[in-house]
Amino acid sequence: xxxxxxxxxxxxxxxxxxxxxxxxxxxxxxxxxxxxxxxxxxxxxxxxxxxxxxxxxxxxxxxxxxxxxxxxxxxxxxxxxxxxxxxxxxxxxxxxxxxxxxxxxxxxxxxxxxxxxxxxxxxxxxxxxxxxxxxxxxxxxxxxxxxxxxxxxxxxxxxxxxxxxxxxxxxxxxxxxxxxxxxxxxxxxxxxxxxxxxxxxxxxxxxxxxxxxxxxxxxxxxxxxxxxxxxxxxxxxxxxxxxxxxxxxxxxxxxxxxxxxxxxxxxxxxxxxxxxxxxxxxxxxxxxxxxxxxxx
Amino acid sequence: xxxxxxxxxxxxxxxxxxxxxxxxxxxxxxxxxxxxxxxxxxxxxxxxxxxxxxxxxxxxxxxxxxxxxxxxxxxxxxxxxxxxxxxxxxxxxxxxxxxxxxxxxxxxxxxxxxxxxxxxxxxxxxxxxxxxxxxxxxxxxxxxxxxxxxxxxxxxxxxxxxxxxxxxxxxxxxxxxxxxxxxxxxxxxxxxxxxxxxxxxxxxxxxxxxxxxxxxxxxxxxxxxxxxxxxxxxxxxxxxxxxxxxxxxxxxxxxxxxxxxxxxxxxxxxxxxxxxxxx
Numbered sequence: 001x002x003x004x005x006x007x008x009x010x011x012x013x014x015x016x017x018x019x020x021x022x023x024x025x026x027x028x029x030x031x032x033x034x035x036x037x038x039x040x041x042x043x044x045x046x047x048x049x050x051x052x053x054x055x056x057x058x059x060x061x062x063x064x065x066x067x068x069x070x071x072x073x074x075x076x077x078x079x080x081x082x083x084x085x086x087x088x089x090x091x092x093x094x095x096x097x098x099x100x101x102x103x104x105x106x107x108x109x110x111x112x113x114x115x116x117x118x119x120x121x122x123x124x125x126x127x128x129x130x131x132x133x134x135x136x137x138x139x140x141x142x143x144x145x146x147x148x149x150x151x152x153x154x155x156x157x158x159x160x161x162x163x164x165x166x167x168x169x170x171x172x173x174x175x176x177x178x179x180x181x182x183x184x185x186x187x188x189x190x191x192x193x194x195x196x197x198x199x200x201x202x203x204x205x206x207x208x209x210x211x212x213x214x215x216x217x218x219x220x221x222x223x224x225x226x227x228x229x230x231x232x233x234x235x236x237x238x239x240x241x242x243x244x245x246x247x248x249x250x251x252x253x254x255x256x257x258x259x260x261x262x263x264x265x266x267x268x269x270x271x272x273x274x275x276x277x278x279x280x281x282x283x284x285x286x287x288x289x290x291x292x293x294x295x296x
Numbered sequence: 297x298x299x300x301x302x303x304x305x306x307x308x309x310x311x312x313x314x315x316x317x318x319x320x321x322x323x324x325x326x327x328x329x330x331x332x333x334x335x336x337x338x339x340x341x342x343x344x345x346x347x348x349x350x351x352x353x354x355x356x357x358x359x360x361x362x363x364x365x366x367x368x369x370x371x372x373x374x375x376x377x378x379x380x381x382x383x384x385x386x387x388x389x390x391x392x393x394x395x396x397x398x399x400x401x402x403x404x405x406x407x408x409x410x411x412x413x414x415x416x417x418x419x420x421x422x423x424x425x426x427x428x429x430x431x432x433x434x435x436x437x438x439x440x441x442x443x444x445x446x447x448x449x450x451x452x453x454x455x456x457x458x459x460x461x462x463x464x465x466x467x468x469x470x471x472x473x474x475x476x477x478x479x480x481x482x483x484x485x486x487x488x489x490x491x492x493x494x495x496x497x498x499x500x501x502x503x504x505x506x507x508x509x510x511x512x513x514x515x516x517x518x519x520x521x522x523x524x525x526x527x528x529x530x531x532x533x534x535x536x537x538x539x540x541x542x543x544x545x546x547x548x549x550x551x552x553x554x555x556x557x558x559x560x561x562x563x564x565x566x567x568x569x570x571x572x573x574x575x
Contacts, residue, residue: 006477012392012393013389013390016387016453017409019383019442020412020449023443023445024420027427030423030426034423090312104309108316109561111320113550114553115549115553123319125323126322131337133322136341223413225416226418226419227510230509234532251418256514265423268418268422272415272419275415279413279414280411
């Protein structure tokens with residue numbers, strides 16, 4: 001059987017497409033349909049109650065939805081930029097080390113093994129106002145009033161961002177380090193001989209060479225941005241008073257707690273388009289960057 | 297001056313190491329401390345009482361006392377391994393096709409596979425919940441395995457595509473002029489060469505299944521199919537948390553992931569970057 005399959009690429013790809021079709025494509029078509037109905041889990045017959053664009057109209061009118069949407073965009077913008085920046089910093093730092101570099105690289109991968117749900121729990125524990133590591137630490141220095149990291153309306157979002165950045169900076173650091181290690185020495189030395197300073201070398205040689213690696217990291221990261229749901233879900237559950245509600249936690253709340261599947265599916269579609277747009281954008285950037293590099 | 301710079305540099309590295317390692321270590325230490333000590337105020341920095349209480353509660357010989365962690369662990373192991381084996385088998389075939397054949401719409405299919413992977417778990421969980429309930433595979437290991445296979449296939453294709461590209465095409469061509477079929481050439485020449493890379497892809501797929509929460513939290517309902525990340529929530533009540541218990545189950549969850557990542561790390565980076573750069 002193997003022989004026949006290996007003659008045609010279509011047969012080779014078919015199992016993958018079948019699996020994805022059954023688990024991702026068909027459910028998405030189904031949820032696209034339900035987003036036009038008033039489907040409620042508690043009333044199965046409402047699956048055929050076609051309401052046209054009403055769920056989407058309700059979305060547009062729903063201020064809470066737009067807050068969550070804006071918060072999600074802000075969250076992703078802050079988190080992705082900082083992860084990239086810290087990742088680049090760490091990669092440059094480790095690239096300078098000659099002794100123990102491999103050990104450091106391994107230790108750096110540590111957060112990557114943590115399940116997002118574990119990351120969330122771990123930081124919930126650290127940020128706990130009563131017994132958390134952070135407040136206990138501050139207590140040592142005389143800050144005796146406990147800071148409510150996860151309960152304060154401004155601090156909560158920042159605390160979640162810290163957790164998210166802790167968990168995902170290492171992906172950037174590791175991929176950018178791989179890029180740095182692959183840079184040929186000759187152009188850098190030539191530039192130095194010609195009198196470039198470190199910043200000019202970095203800007204004109206190192207950075208362009210790193211760009212494909214930046215986009216690889218961003219593409220991989222964009223596949224998983226939705227997993228921030230796990231972290232928020234366990235750390236604050238969207239609270240206090242929905243101040244940390246992101247699109248994903250809002251979908252879960254409306255879909256499962258309120259059992260309003262039609263409305264939640266309409267919202268899902270916004271989040272799916274958001275994620276796909278992210279991935280698509282970075283993927284095309286990646287293709288362009290490696291084409292540029294290939295021409296050099 | 298140079299000396300100061302050097303000291304500053306190493307201090308920065310040390311600070312970074314603490315930042316990366318401390319949260320995990322704190323969880324590890326807390327798992328072996330009794331709850332009253334965790335709750336002590338002011339904090340008790342150096343644990344003076346160590347206990348295996350939480351672990352014996354989870355894994356006692358006469359069944360569990362607190363949380364059926366052993367059952368969760370078995371579910372996690374079975375679901376993650378089976379889904380990894382299937383995902384790697386079919387993903388590898390796909391990766392081989394993308395690396396070795398030219399066909400119409402190749403880049404578009406590749407891109408759409410990656411985009412399918414980008415769908416957030418929680419958005420996918422709504423329709424999957426309804427469909428799986430209708431098909432009667434909700435709350436079964438089979439259903440979860442099916443989902444994880446589909447989740448892992450795109451990324452496996454990306455990785456294995458990169459690994460197969462690193463192997464010169466000529467090797468398979470030589471084997472085939474010597475009378476091998478394409479499958480024999482794949483089996484005897486290319487697969488062994490790509491072996492370590494495929495191993496890395498497998499561990500990556502395993503970890504994704506091992507750590508997944510959003511989908512499993514919806515599809516699994518009881519101890520029959522719950523995995524460790526879902527089981528962890530058993531320690532979380534509406535208003536109270538059993539911190540030590542939660543840390544203990546976190547340790548159970550992290551140790552296999554830790555070991556596997558250490559094995560895989562080298563190949564993982566080369567697979568991701570090579571597959572990405574030399575498109």
